[in-house]
Amino acid sequence: MMDTLEDTFRTLSITRRLQPSEATYILELSCPSSGSDVLAVCCSNHSVHLHSRETLRLVGDFHGHTAPVCGVRFSHLSPHLLFSGSADGTLRCWDVRRPGSVATQVFRSDLTHSYLSFDVSCSDRVLCAGTEQVGEDSFLVFWDTRMVRDGGEMGGLLGVYSESHSDDITTVKFHPRQADRLASGATDGLVNVFDLSLGGEDDALVTTCNCNSSASSLCWTGKDLDQLLCLTHDEGLHLWDVARPDSDDTLTLLSSADARALVQLPDGASLEYFVGGTWLSDEERILLVGGTNHGELHLLDCCGRGLRFIKSLKGGHSATVRCFQWDAISQSLLTGGEDGQLLQWKAGAEEISVGKKDSLKSISSMQLKTKAHRKQAIQKDRSKLA
Template identity: 65%
Template sequence: MESLEETFKALAIARRTQPSEPTYILDVALQPAPCSAALVAVSCSNRSVRLHHRETLGLQGEFKGHTGPLCGVRFAHASPTLLYSGSADGTLRCWDTRCPGGAHATRVFRSDPAHVFCSFDVSSSDVVLCAGTEQVGEDSFLVFWDTRKPEGPLGVYSESHSDDITAVRFHPRVADRLASGGMDGLVNVFDVKQGGEEDALITTCNSGSSTGAICWAGVDGEQLLCLTHDEGLHLWDVRRPDSDDPLTLLCANDARSLITLPDASPLEYFVGGAWLEEAGQLLVVGGTRGGGLHLLDCSAQGVRVVRSLADGHSATVRCFAWEPEGGALLTGGEDGQLLQWRAGATELQGGGRRRDLLKSSSALQLKARTHRKHHSKRNNTQHTAGALNQTPG
């Protein structure tokens, strides 16, 4: 089993895409193997979804149809030719990547017209979709659909968050296990097969600040990483919610203070986290506003710098994905570039480093680094919520 140092020590830029218009790259997803197309999907601030070849980064197609800012892209697991995208326009859309281009999704998932989606995910079984909404009146909703029946939602949870639900993540292997995080600072874990919200809620952890990203971690997916909008970092053990053992493995309200960069400059923000199965370690990516990237190893013992990457991006990095099969790191950001980093690589295509910061009117960008604090519906770290509000079929 390779360590993070061995995996990342020789990373260098292999390829990059240069934007033809001022568009941020907001999210990136890798098509699961095996699939002959080997695609990378990115969501953009111009409300489009682009498909790139995983090896060459050549543009393979583009989907347009959303009328609001995008909140992510996800490939289906067992049917990797299907790609889902979510938007503040109140829809989740399913696209067939074998027919790239156009505005016609194969399926469109909607709920209440008042719902504005700001996060979503698809279960490991591909059967259930879940989207988190912005606050509507006094409530925020987790909305569920059966992917095989797009005509209407299965139901909603409405009692577990009191502000925008900014992160939704299904467990990578347990199809019925779901985590959600919100601007109320709460991170909830559900067993959705229980149906009713009160029965489904397993545990609640409180980060004390607005949730920016969550990630399942650990050998058996027994841990949860939470990164907040004000650069807090929390790592919890959620295996035994009824145990007397402490849930918190690592807690820092401003985790940047834990990190010393090689050049003694300050880390400015966190991009996100990913559990690397082959290394058995949790990768956290951070950066500086000028485009510098820093790969960090995170555990209960703390956070340490494994590798710093320079001369790639020229602005804030918004997303990343690690491809274990080919040993490649993909990064995208506010300079509009999609970069591919490989061990020992020499850049094969694309021009020099783009230094101008691309401007965008994306509403998602305006919200990305902000947070609000509201009085939570619950103050303790473990208890139950209200019943599931079933939507008529």
């Protein structure tokens, strides 16, 4: 199976390209695991767009957020429900069968909270969002999704964790199979693992790993999903074994302050950034995607021994790629980025044009957060965190 997938990756080419109709970046995308023919993307104009999973055509959108959207996640149990989070201090749930409708649920906490990250537990029962730093504190906020109905707000709030991070919480990731297991990362250089079933924050915090930088993304990996992959805003990479988090023997499997140096690209090309990583469960391997600022992509295999080049994807994007997802159902790679394009890559494909190519005169001057987090410039000479 591994060889088959690698063959697929090595023959990927563009099958569909959706040109933007307005000057917006694509920040993140999400596909449901089954049962729905739409995919969702969040855009730099604070909207959420729905596209046909097969053709990429725009089939609807949702408006309601009034500040940058930090992500989109499909429900694990209902393919028709989509969650989004925003710096406007809300998480919202949408019914993708009703494009253009208002959110079916709105989740809020304190008025001072601005969300930078969020995730949904595998049981769909718990939502968690990470906030920007508020004064001296940063918060992990929890809601019970069953307690908010008919657009009601402030319902379902379970509480907050406030002691585990001291700076902006940039990524939160529930375990794919264990509903009570949660990992969080922040610009304070810490990656924490919680077991929510253990109660209060002090008891629930079972492991702390140090990435010595600002964490940008987390991914549960490994055959038993007991490893954590962490990427940082300055292109560091860390892979930890957290199988026994309470035993003080968390193992560092791979660690590099600048993992771009681990990659040998053909023709002397150099990797400029990482888009992200994902665990391919059927093949039991980590797919890492990196890129160059003019849009070229590189597929990499990541393991404890390091990084191995698989394939370069050229002729697609013309600017930094912000997100990707491997759609196992359609055996296609989906990518989106700062050129506003949404691309679908398949093995041995020939491109089918979707929409006309528009002039994006304003896109280069858009006032947006860059890929690097605004607090990325962490003092390199600070004392090492415990």
